[in-house]
Amino acid sequence: MYSKTIITTSALLAGLAAAVPAPQVPGYTGPNAPYGTTSPTPLGTLATSFGLDSAVSAVPTAPPNGTASGAAPPRRSSDVTGATSHGPYSGVPTTTGAVKANQTLMQTIPALPPNPTATYYNTNGQLTHAQPIPYTPYGGLGTNGSEPRYMVESDFDYESITLGLYQEWIELDCFNNGLATFSEQDFIDAGLTAEDRALIAFMAVQETGHATLLTNMLGETAPPQCTYNYPYSTVREFVDFNQILTRFGESGVWGFINHLDSREVGQLLAQSIATEARQQMAFRQMSGLFPMPVWFETGIPQSWAWTFLAPYISSCPQNTTRLAWQNFPALHVANQANINRFSPNDTADYVERVGNRTSDPAVSTIPDDQSCIHLNVSGVGCGPAISRNRSEPLSFPGKQIRLSWDAPGQAVGPNNSYITATSAGAPQFVAWVSQLNLTYTPLTVTGNNSGYTYQPASEVYKGDPASNDTMFIALTDSDLFFTPFNLSMINPHVAALGIFQAG
Numbered sequence: 001m002y003s004k005t006i007i008t009t010s011a012l013l014a015g016l017a018a019a020v021p022a023p024q025v026p027g028y029t030g031p032n033a034p035y036g037t038t039s040p041t042p043l044g045t046l047a048t049s050f051g052l053d054s055a056v057s058a059v060p061t062a063p064p065n066g067t068a069s070g071a072a073p074p075r076r077s078s079d080v081t082g083a084t085s086h087g088p089y090s091g092v093p094t095t096t097g098a099v100k101a102n103q104t105l106m107q108t109i110p111a112l113p114p115n116p117t118a119t120y121y122n123t124n125g126q127l128t129h130a131q132p133i134p135y136t137p138y139g140g141l142g143t144n145g146s147e148p149r150y151m152v153e154s155d156f157d158y159e160s161i162t163l164g165l166y167q168e169w170i171e172l173d174c175f176n177n178g179l180a181t182f183s184e185q186d187f188i189d190a191g192l193t194a195e196d197r198a199l200i201a202f203m204a205v206q207e208t209g210h211a212t213l214l215t216n217m218l219g220e221t222a223p224p225q226c227t228y229n230y231p232y233s234t235v236r237e238f239v240d241f242n243q244i245l246t247r248f249g250e251s252g253v254w255g256f257i258n259h260l261d262s263r264e265v266g267q268l269l270a271q272s273i274a275t276e277a278r279q280q281m282a283f284r285q286m287s288g289l290f291p292m293p294v295w296f297e298t299g300i301p302q303s304w305a306w307t308f309l310a311p312y313i314s315s316c317p318q319n320t321t322r323l324a325w326q327n328f329p330a331l332h333v334a335n336q337a338n339i340n341r342f343s344p345n346d347t348a349d350y351v352e353r354v355g356n357r358t359s360d361p362a363v364s365t366i367p368d369d370q371s372c373i374h375l376n377v378s379g380v381g382c383g384p385a386i387s388r389n390r391s392e393p394l395s396f397p398g399k400q401i402r403l404s405w406d407a408p409g410q411a412v413g414p415n416n417s418y419i420t421a422t423s424a425g426a427p428q429f430v431a432w433v434s435q436l437n438l439t440y441t442p443l444t445v446t447g448n449n450s451g452y453t454y455q456p457a458s459e460v461y462k463g464d465p466a467s468n469d470t471m472f473i474a475l476t477d478s479d480l481f482f483t484p485f486n487l488s489m490i491n492p493h494v495a496a497l498g499i500f501q502a503g
């Protein structure tokens with residue numbers, strides 16, 4: 001409790017102050033710690049030269065390579081790949097539509113009661129079965145000693161991992177594209193240093209590993225890298241686009257990972273998507289957004305991820321494996337908050353997105369006296385930072401959200417060769433998908449393809465607003481109840497899909 005060093009008057013006062021500490025965390029009473037009374041050591045002289053210093057015990061070594069035992073396998077792609085042409089596609093596709101099986105058994109999957117075996121409930125904390133070996137309780141899947149096989153095991157797995165690979169390829173190209181098309185000075189002007197550029201470059205290299213992993217799980221028909229059409233024209237828009245791109249990339253995987261037939265594939269995929277989640281957070285920080293404004297990251301169905309991704313792929317090489325997933329019509333948020341404004345309430349309808357694709361970033365070139373990018377004011381500034389605390393939120397419960405949506409039947413995706421489709425009836429609700437929750441709000445239709453709703457105040461648990469992140473919204477024809485594990489059953493009811501910038 002009491003400092004045993006020489007007690008000066010000021011240290012004594014500091015010690016007394018520490019004995020009755022001012023409450024730093026409301027409600028956290030009586031904190032006490034041995035370091036509570038130590039006075040900080042004043043900063044000494046800092047190092048100014050950083051040359052060779054001590055030598056430590058070491059041997060010469062290198063990773064095994066070539067055909068040596070233990071040598072790492074090669075990556076499928078180099079760090080920077082050949083897909084250097086970018087822009088829209090203007091040709092005529094040689095094939096159109098999603099991949100289809102010869103037979104489709106039903107239009108919707110009927111809801112069933114819980115699985116009859118879903119009954120385990122432990123009332124006393126004791127084990128209920130004989131254990132297979134010491135310290136190992138009975139149960140689990142893939143725990144009986146069978147050798148793991150890290151390959152897709154069904155059409156569901158194959159199409160999910162193929163979609164994942166399309167996503168890894170665009171990330172690899174996009175991260176490099178920003179580094180290649182903006183100068184170091186452009187990054188500095190956006191508050192990002194050479195070290196931040198090195199981080200983005202590192203993230204691109206991570207994608208070569210992810211693309212290689214997913215390729216190996218698929219085999220010879222794994223799709224190659226395609227050509228892309230990006231929406232951004234400033235560094236700020238580039239990092240904003242990437243926080244959205246990695247958001248639906250990550251959420252797309254959370255949506256299917258636990259439905260995979262191959263648990264081995266799920267294992268490795270989880271280990272790569274944990275990295276993608278870190279990328280998402282880093283791009284939020286580079287965008288001056290709060291790094292993680294939710295308690296749970298949400299999952300979305302594969303067809304949602306494909307809907308968001310496809311508009312940014314302009315063409316793929318001949319013979320690229322095609323996907324079976326649906327492309328929904330786009331849902332546009334007219335008054336999507338501009339993250340570059342210190343007062344997001346002032347965002348004008350439509351013109352503050354760089355384009356009308358649903359994941360397009362916010363326009364960063366607004367007048368300087370309205371922008372938060374270079375404001376060095378706590379609670380208002382939005383330059384790159386570890387964390388930012390916006391005093392005026394991007395959106396809030398009760399905010400009117402004005403929407404418009406496209407009709408189905410539009411050509412999207414690689415070579416404009418996929419067609420948007422919906423099987424839903426007239427839209428009546430807006431479905432808000434974030435964290436662990438699906439919340440519906442009524443849609444007020446104001447025109448043939450326009451309407452509005454209000455942001456819901458629903459919470460996951462008390463104190464955790466469900467809508468507080470880059471998240472997902474859908475127009476639906478009904479308000480059926482679904483939860484994270486069966487959310488894909490909403491698809492037949494989805495009329496249009498969009499991204500919502502909450503926070």
Ligand SMILES: *[C@@H]1O[C@H](CO)[C@@H](O)[C@H](O)[C@H]1NC(C)=O
Pocket residue numbers: 062065066067
């Ligand atoms: C293996 O490593 C050695 C030394 O690092 C290098 O000279 C050689 O080229 C490498 N071989 C292959 C096949 O990469």
Ligand SMILES: *[C@@H]1O[C@H](CO)[C@@H](O)[C@H](O)[C@H]1NC(C)=O
Pocket residue numbers: 102
């Ligand atoms: C689907 O139909 C095509 C053309 O009739 C046939 O070649 C193919 O084997 C069929 N596939 C299956 C899985 O039945």
Ligand SMILES: *[C@@H]1O[C@H](CO)[C@@H](O)[C@H](O)[C@H]1NC(C)=O
Pocket residue numbers: 141142143144145146
């Ligand atoms: C081991 O478990 C897997 C499922 O994880 C199952 O498919 C397989 O049949 C089991 N093998 C034996 C020998 O019981």
Ligand SMILES: *[C@@H]1O[C@H](CO)[C@@H](O)[C@H](O)[C@H]1NC(C)=O
Pocket residue numbers: 220221319
């Ligand atoms: C197209 O892909 C199939 C399957 O991967 C392959 O067998 C075939 O050789 C490819 N054709 C061309 C022209 O690349």
Ligand SMILES: *[C@@H]1O[C@H](CO)[C@@H](O)[C@H](O)[C@H]1NC(C)=O
Pocket residue numbers: 091092093094095315316317318319414415417
């Ligand atoms: C897509 O366009 C590319 C580039 O023009 C072409 O090589 C490829 O064959 C096209 N694929 C389809 C499915 O039309």
Ligand SMILES: *[C@@H]1O[C@H](CO)[C@@H](O)[C@H](O)[C@H]1NC(C)=O
Pocket residue numbers: 343345392
């Ligand atoms: C933004 O709009 C909301 C709702 O009208 C209002 O409560 C809030 O005060 C506004 N913020 C500012 C900074 O004007």
Ligand SMILES: *[C@@H]1O[C@H](CO)[C@@H](O)[C@H](O)[C@H]1NC(C)=O
Pocket residue numbers: 350351353354355356404
């Ligand atoms: C997006 O669509 C809206 C409504 O159709 C239109 O007013 C706006 O100009 C479009 N924005 C861009 C960037 O094309």
Ligand SMILES: *[C@@H]1O[C@H](CO)[C@@H](O)[C@H](O)[C@H]1NC(C)=O
Pocket residue numbers: 376
């Ligand atoms: C921002 O303001 C703080 C406190 O006034 C100051 O220490 C810091 O140097 C400023 N940073 C920039 C980039 O101007």
Ligand SMILES: *[C@@H]1O[C@H](CO)[C@@H](O)[C@H](O)[C@H]1NC(C)=O
Pocket residue numbers: 378379389390
């Ligand atoms: C940060 O935001 C929270 C509300 O989200 C607020 O309670 C807190 O006072 C803010 N802190 C600072 C330092 O701005």
Ligand SMILES: *[C@@H]1O[C@H](CO)[C@@H](O)[C@H](O)[C@H]1NC(C)=O
Pocket residue numbers: 446447448
């Ligand atoms: C809605 O569509 C109908 C038929 O296409 C058209 O006559 C009508 O003017 C449209 N209404 C609005 C508000 O756009």
Ligand SMILES: *[C@@H]1O[C@H](CO)[C@@H](O)[C@H](O)[C@H]1NC(C)=O
Pocket residue numbers: 436437438439458459460461
């Ligand atoms: C949100 O999700 C939590 C956790 O699954 C659940 O307990 C809660 O009822 C959900 N809330 C709403 C409004 O759906």
Ligand SMILES: *[C@@H]1O[C@H](CO)[C@@H](O)[C@H](O)[C@H]1NC(C)=O
Pocket residue numbers: 290293294388389390463464465468502503
């Ligand atoms: C909502 O997100 C903001 C950052 O956008 C964060 O400051 C705030 O704490 C979050 N609110 C809650 C209640 O989690």
